[in-house]
Amino acid sequence: MTCENVLSSKGLGECAVFYTDNTIYVVVQKKLEKKELIQIQNVIMNVFKVDFSKIRVSQSKNLN
Incomplete structure (x- = not known):
């Protein structure tokens, strides 16, 4: 959650960060x-x- 807050505070918008098998997905x-x-x-x-x-x-991808 902290990482998402840092990214958002830099004006990069909403994001999700996932960590698995030493790879980070944003x-x-x-x-x-x-x-x-x-x-x-x-x-x-x-x-x-x-x-x-x-x-x-x-x-x-926007599904709307």
Whole structure:
């Protein structure tokens, strides 16, 4: 939950963060610019102490 709050406070919108088998999955609701993606990766690397290669970021599909 803390990680989601940090990402939201940086203006990156609503997101969900999942951790499994040393891989971090981040699902965001909006299309990201490159600089926003880099911000997310930096936050995840700092919070979870994982390598860049262990982070997966994807955009959720709107079902409406």
